[in-house]
Amino acid sequence: METLRLILRYAHLIGFALLLGGAVAQYFAGKFKINAAMAWGAGIQVLTGVALSAPLGRAVQPDAAKLAVKGVVAVLIAVMVLVPFFRKRKQEGGAVVASGHFHGIVLMTLANAAVAVFWR
Structure with a gap:
């Protein structure tokens, strides 16, 4: 079971990297678009997060x-x-969104990572 949990944690981190990396790439390109990397990352984050919350x-x-x-x-x-x-x-x-929408995605992604790291 420990191996499964570690694989899920690894996939969860990959989802985070896709979500945040896709957002940062769009930000530096000067476009507030939702790209495929962000979509995949968000989906992976939810699916692996649900699986990681199981007792295992x-x-x-x-x-x-x-x-x-x-x-x-x-x-x-x-x-x-x-x-x-x-x-x-x-x-x-990708889909163009308002700058506040885009920044909200980035800030909530960072806040979710902060909860994971700092909440004990």
Whole structure:
């Protein structure tokens, strides 16, 4: 079970890297677009996060409040990324969103990572 948990954690980190990396690439390109990397990252984050919240034979279980906060934030991020992406996926390079929407995705992604690291 420990191996499965480590594989899920690794996939979760890859999802984070895709989500944040895709956003940073779009930001430095000067375009506020939701790209495929961000969409994949958001999906991977939610799926692996749900799987990681399962007991998986651990002696000490994660804090339920922490899991709830991370889950709600992850679902909000996924909705903010996936809805515009699938509505406008035929556009060249991704779905254009407002700058506040885009910055909200980035800030919530960073906040979700902060909850994971600093909440004990």
